[in-house]
Amino acid sequence: MPVSRLLLEGKLDYEIFVPLLAGLTTIDPRPTSKGSLAPRVRDLRSDPRGPQTACYVRDRDFDFLPSADLTQPTVDSTAGGATLGWRWCRHEIENYLIDPGLIHAVFGWDRAAFEAQLVMAARSIKHYQAARWTVGQSRQVLPPAREFPSKPAECAGHDFRLPADLTETGTAGWAQAQAATFLANVQTVLAPVALTTSLTVHSARLTDAFFGDVTNVLVWCSGKDLLAGLVPWLQATHRPQPSQLRVRVRDWIMVNPDQTLVLLPEWGAFRHLLRAYT
Numbered sequence: 001m002p003v004s005r006l007l008l009e010g011k012l013d014y015e016i017f018v019p020l021l022a023g024l025t026t027i028d029p030r031p032t033s034k035g036s037l038a039p040r041v042r043d044l045r046s047d048p049r050g051p052q053t054a055c056y057v058r059d060r061d062f063d064f065l066p067s068a069d070l071t072q073p074t075v076d077s078t079a080g081g082a083t084l085g086w087r088w089c090r091h092e093i094e095n096y097l098i099d100p101g102l103i104h105a106v107f108g109w110d111r112a113a114f115e116a117q118l119v120m121a122a123r124s125i126k127h128y129q130a131a132r133w134t135v136g137q138s139r140q141v142l143p144p145a146r147e148f149p150s151k152p153a154e155c156a157g158h159d160f161r162l163p164a165d166l167t168e169t170g171t172a173g174w175a176q177a178q179a180a181t182f183l184a185n186v187q188t189v190l191a192p193v194a195l196t197t198s199l200t201v202h203s204a205r206l207t208d209a210f211f212g213d214v215t216n217v218l219v220w221c222s223g224k225d226l227l228a229g230l231v232p233w234l235q236a237t238h239r240p241q242p243s244q245l246r247v248r249v250r251d252w253i254m255v256n257p258d259q260t261l262v263l264l265p266e267w268g269a270f271r272h273l274l275r276a277y278t
Contacts, residue, residue, distance in 0.1 A: 002274055005026050005051040005053075005055075007040055007054065007056035007057075008031070009037070009059060014027060016250060016254070019254050019257040024274055034059065038076070057085060057087070057270065058086075060074070073088055073266065073270050089266055090218050091218075092222065094224050095219075096223075096264055097223065098218070098223060099264060100114050106252040121230050122229070123208050125225050129220065134195060205220075224242075
């Protein structure tokens, strides 16, 4: 059966997708942080009175490398073989709002000229994007807080068990050992040599030549950073500034949902995923 309730990250997502998905699913109006989307969906599905086909969609951000398939959102998490949610192929929602075809439809600006400006903006922020990819990917492999437990292993899984050694020296030694183990794991990920290696890899990819392809620009760069990089051109040509541009495009989408789905095929494919969900 189709997805009965869809959870989103923010207010902008809600404003855009209510008209785009009208008649297909109910969109939860409450913004949910990306880290809480999957747990919320699990909670909804586990409630006998809740929607059993609740799902979510989130920004990809710097958390995951782009998928090879850019035609539809990527599965983000599953449970028991069922999809809980997806993430967008492009970096974030703003990357779709600055799609050259959409920008031409909204403002009438020359598409090729706008593509050239996007390429210039991407090239101007390429080192910053490489650094953000380095930090974002490092965060994904940091040990989670659960690997720094607040009780000894001998007490794990037991509500009413104390460690054998309750002396000041013994308990202090346990705390120091726990911290040392966790710190070593963190330092392995964030050591200068590890960060330098990661930065080199990302810098080698995000070159001027790579960003000569607008698809790469929209997939690999932060949309908000691209908008910031466009500011000098927007100011020089007396065009709307980033926040105004975003609002104008949002408003156009809300009035022209069918045309938007043609201009942004991935969003059309997302409608199909929701309708054909099993």
